[in-house]
Amino acid sequence: MSRVGKKPIAIPAKTSIDFKDSVLVVKGEKGTLTRTIHASVGLEIKDNVISIIIDQEGRKARSIQGLTRSLVANMVNGVSKGFERILEINGIGYRAEMKGSSIVLNLGYSHPIDFPLPDGISAKIEKNNVIKLTGIDKEQVGQTAASIRKLRKPEPYKGKGVKYAEEHIQRKAGKTGTK
Incomplete structure (x- = not known):
């Protein structure tokens, strides 16, 4: 049996779970996430x-x-707490700034790079060289x-x-540089 798969997932307060026709909908304080669950596994909520729970035995099912x-655990954690990823920019003249819903990055190229943020992701820039990305979907943040x-x-060589x-x-x- 899968040791990870056997662990139960606790549902925090203010979080609701709806599972019908292999579609899982998790609603929480921060938002709503939806995912289709594989046919060989099922969910038991009580x-x-x-x-x-698995319907059939075998290595693939485990x-x-x-x-x-x-x-599912990532979905539950995302709608209740959210996820954060921190990036650091190192190098002389390398910096970032927010312009609306996009990040403008100066990374040593001849032009600044405009990076539009996807829906559901928010960013905060500190000291022009630290980017904090936050969102409820762990995959999307990563x-x-x-x-x-x-x-x-x-x-x-320099870590830029x-x-x-x-x-x-x-x-x-x-x-x-020595002979």
Whole structure:
């Protein structure tokens, strides 16, 4: 059995769950998320706890049980608490600023980059070099952060570029210049 899939998911207060015809709708304080659940697993909701049950045995069904449990737990956490991803911009002249619902990034190119934020994602910029992305969908927050990071990945010599706040860039020595 999947150890992850067997764990029950507690439903917080002010969160409602609706599961009909393999479509799960989670409503909470921060918003609403909808997802289609795979046919080989089902949800059992009682006493403010969600359990993921599998209809058939097998390796594939167990893996889908664990995946479904993680996705449902992320949905419940997203509508109750939300998710946040922090990016840092390192480099001389590298900076970011908000213009309406998009981020304008100066990353050492000859032109500024206009990055429009997808629906459901909000950003806050601190000190021109820290971007805080927030939203209720964990996948969307992570994908937006990865797309911004992809515009200028951190390089290993000086560490210039966009990196995650918790990411550690392994530095290279470079040329010493001695004979």
